[in-house]
Amino acid sequence: MLELKDLPTTGVLQKFAERYPDADITAVSSFLHLLRVATDLSIALDACLSKHGLLQGRWWVLILLMREETQTSTPSVLADKAGVSRATMTGLIDGLEQSGLVERVYSKNDRRSVSIHLTTAGQAKLDVVMPDYYHRLRLCMQGLGEAQREQMHQMLDLINLGIPELTK
Structure with missing residues (x-):
């Protein structure tokens, strides 16, 4: 970039x-x-x-899985939610699986159908990363009060509405 x-x-x-x-x-x-x-x-x-052995792509996959009630999702849903191609998601899942942070769960009825599940090790990794992330984020944003943060949200929403003008 x-x-x-x-x-x-x-x-x-x-x-x-x-x-x-x-x-x-x-x-x-x-x-x-x-x-x-x-x-x-x-x-x-x-x-x-x-500092925790992660980059954004893999971290977002772990977060997306943690948000699910069953801590399980399909690769295509994860790709859609992360805004990446299915091929990119496959690479992210491969790396996370090699690290033991997620596991592929194959359907008993159809071996072509696979879900991705956050492992205990994956949850433990997040339990270490997230407190550090939240601490650093609080420090990063401390210069803005609550009202300024709300204004920022509103301004970013307005900018977001104009993004399609860049792609026409």
Whole structure:
């Protein structure tokens, strides 16, 4: 992933706006700042999780399984919920299975039908990771009060509504 470390100044954006009249300087600046912070958050989350031998993909699979009442789901449902391809999910499951954190459970009636189950070791891993994650997340977000967090949610929801405009 490319990380734009040097965000453009207002002066640079003004030059672009002179050349490209559709450029809304504050919209561009806000968008790039949000993208920069999102990238930094993702990198920081990977650093936090790597202390526990995980990266985001595998961690999210464990979380998705823990959220299920039976701690079991199918690979296709996990892929849909994680927003990845089925092939990517297969790779994530393979790694987690090799680590003993999940297990494949085959249907007795149809060996082609498989479910993924969070193992005791997988739950134990989460029981170590999650308190550290929540502690670090609280520290990361401590600069925002409850009202500011609610405002942030509302603003992010509005931005989310505009995302389809980027894909047209």
